[in-house]
Amino acid sequence: MHVPLVVVLVLVAVGGLRIGMYHWRQGTALIGGALLVAAVLRVVLSDAQAGLLAIRSRVVDVLCYVGLGGLIVFDALTITGGPFG
Secondary structure, eight states: OHHHHHHHHHHHHHHHHHHHTTOHHHHHHHHHHHHHHHHHHHHSSSSHHGGGGOOOOOOHHHHHHHHHHHHHHHEEEEEEOOOOO
């Protein structure tokens, strides 16, 4: 029941590790990708199977996951410079 959430959290942890290793673009893209994976899992799985990925209605969850994940990936791919190079 909690496997989908564990998959998403593992991707976020790997992204955080990459950020900690000063590969912030890769790490941020992984975190955004984890939210996009959460959106796909929320669409494919039933409410019971989605476990803790199911917060609100399916439509609201998917819109939030896709919106936030897309913005994070967009930021990771377009922002240049800064303290992390």
